[in-house]
Amino acid sequence: MTAPLLQAPLLQVRDLKVHFPVKTGGLLIGRYQPLHAVDGVSFDLAPGETLGIVGESGCGKSTLGRAVLQLLPATSGAVIWLGQEMTGLSAKEIKAARENMQIVFQDPLASLDPRMTAGDIIAEPLRNYHPELSRAETARRVAELMEQVGLLPGMINRYPHEFSGGQCQRIGIARAMILKPKLVICDEPVSALDVSVRAQVINLLKDLQKAFGLAMLFISHDLAVVRHISDRVLVLYLGKVMELAPRDLLYQAPRHPYTRALMSAVPIPDPALERAKPRIILTGDLPSPLNPPSGCVFRTRCPKATDICAQVEPVRESPAPGHDVWCHHSRD
Amino acid sequence: MTDVNLVTPAIPVPDVIEGRSLWQDAWRRLLRNRAALASLIILGVIAFLSIFGPYALAWSYDQIDWDHVEAVPPSLALKHYLGTDSVGRDLLARTLFGGRVSLTVGLLATGVALFIGVTVGAVSGYLGGKVDQVLMRFVDLMYSVPLTFFVIILMVLFGRNFILMFLAIGSVEWLTMARIVRGQTLTLKHREFMEAARASGGSTVSILLRHVVPNVLGVVIVYVTLTIPQVILLESFLSFLGLGVQEPMTSWGVLINEGAAELEITPRTLIVPAIFMTATLFCFNFLGDGLRDALDPKDR
Amino acid sequence: MPSTRKTADVAGSDTVLDIQGLTVRFETADGEVQAVSDLSLTVAKGECLGIVGESGSGKSQTFMATLGLLADNGRATGKVMFGDADLLTANEATLNSIRGNRAAMVFQDHMTSLTPHMKVGRQLTEVLQRHRGLDAKAALDAVIAMLRRVQIPEPERRAEMYPHELSGGLRQRVMIAMGLLCHPELLIADEPTTALDVTVQALILDLIRDVKDSDNTAVILITHDLGVVAGLADRVAVMYAGRVVELGDVNQIFSEPQHPYTQGLLACSPRLDDALGGKLKTIPGQPPNLQRLPPGCAFAPRCPYVIAACAERPPLRPAAGGGLKACVRDDLASITKAAS
Structure with missing residues (x-):
């Protein structure tokens, strides 16, 4: 579907759909309607590659990450990990596969158990997967990793509430890295952090990626951050892929009107540029994922929408190798 | 105030080894709460007296002073420091022994409630779905059975038995505990660290033991301190109905019951156990309040 | 943008808010914490003052103290002149007549700032009835006009909705409409767009810019996002650990910090x-x-x-x-x- 990958893909996601039943209507006699959180997403991920997933709230980007990890059940479609179909695996097999895929969460404090020490939190995956390791060996690996993520060894017995947000996120990252996974899903790992700490954590993730040869799914709403860390970027809107392209192509020549609108809305910290830049204002609100628009889901807010957008769902077009866009008007 | 006094080095010294857990924080705050601290001390004293006091006294709780088979007023010479009851048994010895029984019932029954309640609540809340439905409907069902009726049936079926007593009370008190724990577990379940635990390969049992139970304990402890007095009162009530402990064994409830009958002749037979019991109940309630404040994360 | 631009915090004739030597302390279980230390700032008519800072910089507490909205364990000293009134010593009645009327605040958390069980229109008309003494009909007309001004589509229908029925962007616009209803002299926007998507953020910022330019309202924009400040502020105060560490014209701050x-x-x-x-x-x-x-x-x-x-x-x-x-x-x- 994308440019031919040099290596066999680590992860293949094929037409993945995650629908949640949502009760609508009356208090007692309600009707369950499917909420289309993720609606037919496909992509490949090569070993060591970073795929940025951007989109606004409610576009399904977090759901997508959790569905890949099998933390949420997929409604249909396939998640193929190292050539093995994950959907339909037993709990035991999923656990085995998860040893190689970990996750870093958005809220650094909330993702750490407040009653556990930093050392115990980081060691937890190791205890789950390698209970045979001796105490000393576990402690040695925890200390080694703490150093790698920039935590002082003396902090091992401290509790999450004694750390700042940035340090908590380092603990969360250390926990995700201790099994030396092949894939780490980063779900908005820096959006809850202070600006001055954000860059530290992004650099840390890049360093670790290089050191461990990780692949990453980097989920974020922040286009500037995604630009700095991703090799390729996938733009999601209402659970559907709008555009998928190598980083430079996407940022320099975005084809989808939604991608363009997103880019134009990102404020630039420079008064002269910020006040002079042209902006594409999107009108209207995000439609309800309970009742997505017909045809192209973006057409209700799209400045380029025409009749065909309401009638026909756009198919993939590839304006350049590896650059896929789902829009009737991408060639205008 | 000068700022110089306030400050310490900006970067925390790296070799600070021990962190302060939330428990230690809460304990510190609890000790700073005067009412709670006083309650803790008074409870300690009452417990100490109840446990060791009877050994130090010249008279035991079931020993009748055959020289004075009537209510003797307090007398140092006879070593009836608070006098005797209407059949000549030492009031202080009986009160302290009654305390032992009441506190034991309170603690053991609450322990039973705690164990069942936390297990059922955590499992029900964490697993959800059908398991949750079945367990919670069972709790609802149990709620609808009148408590006294339930205890009386147990007593009739199995006889009046000290152990049965706290089993019976505990098996009723766990219902509320289970609901509280389930509610807490439900909110915990959607916290990110629970998801993180699942993602890092934790099994259901290990997640329940490592993440759920420690995090609901705060609320549970508060509820425990409020349940103990409830159970003591319930035991008194059952004893009052004649379903509690049997003579010559006694408890605060039994003593108050007897004392109430002789209120007009010897008010001290009512007042002495009543003071012990109300002090205990008050202290547990204050302690519960203090604990709730100490454990409340919003205070941090 | 006012013609007489001043970078130093000297009060002038068009000064709307004049904060002098504001210090905010909080009594906590672990001792006293000084969240804001000896802070002085002014903001003039038609001017947007951007306040930039991270967590712990005291940027929000400064203005919570200004409007008498500190938590119970907080204490503010210094002087905050709003017109003729010192807001720090003013009684609750005076504060109530100023808050939401002459000085409005828009918070980040637009979900909790609206009462969930009351229709949006009703919550807004109440403000007008309380502060301006309008009757229900006139108040509703004014509210609908204001909702239209903040670009809420179908304002008549939205006024009949409850807050949870609106999207985040719409709720934030309702909050801004509520703040603007009484044509305040001062609008304090505390991270007004942080919880919103970028495409919606652009709309909200346009709206604030419009209010500043056409109503000559003084705007204080509190944010951690430098890009937002760059687009909107005339002057910028950078805060760190409860103090202003740099104050200057927006162009100077961004080009020669x-x-x-x-x-x-x-x-x-x-x-x-x-x-x-x-x-x-x-x-x-x-x-x-x-x-x-x-x-x-x-x-x-x-x-x-x-x-x-x-x-x-x-x-x-x-x-x-x-x-x-x-x-x-x-x-x-x-x-x-x-x-x-």
Whole structure:
């Protein structure tokens, strides 16, 4: 579907759909309607590659990450990990596969158990997967990793509430890295952090990626951050892929009107540029994922929408190798 | 105030080894709460007296002073420091022994409630779905059975038995505990660290033991301190109905019951156990309040 | 933009809010915490003052104190003049007549700022009925007009909805409409767009700009996002650990920042138009812990240019470019130039 990958893909996601039943209507006699959180997403991920997933709230980007990890059940479609179909695996097999895929969460404090020490939190995956390791060996690996993520060894017995947000996120990252996974899903790992700490954590993730040869799914709403860390970027809107392209192509020549609108809305910290830049204002609100628009889901807010957008769902077009866009008007 | 006094080095010294857990924080705050601290001390004293006091006294709780088979007023010479009851048994010895029984019932029954309640609540809340439905409907069902009726049936079926007593009370008190724990577990379940635990390969049992139970304990402890007095009162009530402990064994409830009958002749037979019991109940309630404040994360 | 632009915080005839020597302390279980220290700021009619800072900078507490909205354990000292009234000593009745009427505040958390069980229209008309004494009909007309002004589609229908039926962007617009209903002289917007998507953020910022320009309202924009400030503010105050560390004209702050913290913040924010490759620049260390501040400059532990004199607290003093800075060093410009 994308440019031919040099290596066999680590992860293949094929037409993945995650629908949640949502009760609508009356208090007692309600009707369950499917909420289309993720609606037919496909992509490949090569070993060591970073795929940025951007989109606004409610576009399904977090759901997508959790569905890949099998933390949420997929409604249909396939998640193929190292050539093995994950959907339909037993709990035991999923656990085995998860040893190689970990996750870093958005809220650094909330993702750490407040009653556990930093050392115990980081060691937890190791205890789950390698209970045979001796105490000393576990402690040695925890200390080694703490150093790698920039935590002082003396902090091992401290509790999450004694750390700042940035340090908590380092603990969360250390926990995700201790099994030396092949894939780490980063779900908005820096959006809850202070600006001055954000860059530290992004650099840390890049360093670790290089050191461990990780692949990453980097989920974020922040286009500037995604630009700095991703090799390729996938733009999601209402659970559907709008555009998928190598980083430079996407940022320099975005084809989808939604991608363009997103880019134009990102404020630039420079008064002269910020006040002079042209902006594409999107009108209207995000439609309800309970009742997505017909045809192209973006057409209700799209400045380029025409009749065909309401009638026909756009198919993939590839304006350049590896650059896929789902829009009737991408060639205008 | 000068700022110089306030400050310490900006970067925390790296070799600070021990962190302060939330428990230690809460304990510190609890000790700073005067009412709670006083309650803790008074409870300690009452417990100490109840446990060791009877050994130090010249008279035991079931020993009748055959020289004075009537209510003797307090007398140092006879070593009836608070006098005797209407059949000549030492009031202080009986009160302290009654305390032992009441506190034991309170603690053991609450322990039973705690164990069942936390297990059922955590499992029900964490697993959800059908398991949750079945367990919670069972709790609802149990709620609808009148408590006294339930205890009386147990007593009739199995006889009046000290152990049965706290089993019976505990098996009723766990219902509320289970609901509280389930509610807490439900909110915990959607916290990110629970998801993180699942993602890092934790099994259901290990997640329940490592993440759920420690995090609901705060609320549970508060509820425990409020349940103990409830159970003591319930035991008194059952004893009052004649379903509690049997003579010559006694408890605060039994003593108050007897004392109430002789209120007009010897008010001290009512007042002495009543003071012990109300002090205990008050202290547990204050302690519960203090604990709730100490454990409340919003205070941090 | 006012014609007489001033960078220093000297009160003038068109000053709307004049904060002098504001200090905010909180009594906590672990002792007293000073969230804001000796802070002075002014904002004039038709001017937008951007307040930039991270967590613990005291940027929100400054203005909570200003409007008498501190938590129970907080205490504010100093002087906050709004018109003729000192808001710190004013009684609750005076504050109530000012808040939501002459001075409005828009919060980040637009979900909790609206009462969930009341229709949106009703919540807004109440403000007008209370402060302006309008009857229900006139109030509703004014509310619908205001909802239209903040570009809420179908205002008549939205007024009949409950807050949870509106999207985040619409709720934030309702909050702004509520703040603007009485045509306040001062609008304090505390992270008004942080919880919103970028495409919606642009709309809200346009709206605030419009209010400032056409109603001559003084706007205080509190945010951590430098891009938002760049687009909207006339003057910018950068806060760190409860103090203003740099204050100046927006162009000067962004083109020639004088304080090392401001320089660091600008350098470490990833942008859509910066050069890729290599690492992002960082500010080392963690944001300040107000309970463990160093005796001198609070930024010293993270500052690359620290010298012995930094052990003394630097006063806010005039800097190159016409602004103010709280840094003892004047030779930073040459150092940074030499480095680049």
